[in-house]
Amino acid sequence: MPDEAVDNVRLYLEAMPMLVESHESVVILSDLIAHYQLRGKRIHDANLVATALGNGVQAILTENLADFASLRGRIEVLDLAAERV
Numbered sequence: 001m002p003d004e005a006v007d008n009v010r011l012y013l014e015a016m017p018m019l020v021e022s023h024e025s026v027v028i029l030s031d032l033i034a035h036y037q038l039r040g041k042r043i044h045d046a047n048l049v050a051t052a053l054g055n056g057v058q059a060i061l062t063e064n065l066a067d068f069a070s071l072r073g074r075i076e077v078l079d080l081a082a083e084r085v
Contacts, residue, residue, distance in 0.1 A: 019052060019054075019055040019057065021051050022055075025053070025055070029050035032046040032074065033046060036070055049068065049071050049075050058076055061083060063080045
């Protein structure tokens with residue numbers, strides 16, 4: 001089982017580039033917090049958006065549309081359920 005898990009992680013990393021936080025993403029996060037008056041758990045969601053934007057990604061794919069509803073003006077929010085084939 002552990003070998004299968006390691007293989008799955010490797011496949012995931014090959015298929016999906018990992019986005020990293022940067023100075024730019026922290027600046028974007030700070031702007032989002034101030035603009036939308038975010039607190040608590042919503043800051044985590046905003047950090048995902050800021051990290052995406054800081055890496056040039058303009059859309060986020062999620063099952064939790066409500067978590068990103070207020071941030072739709074900054075990033076395109078795609079419904080994972082609708083994207084499944």
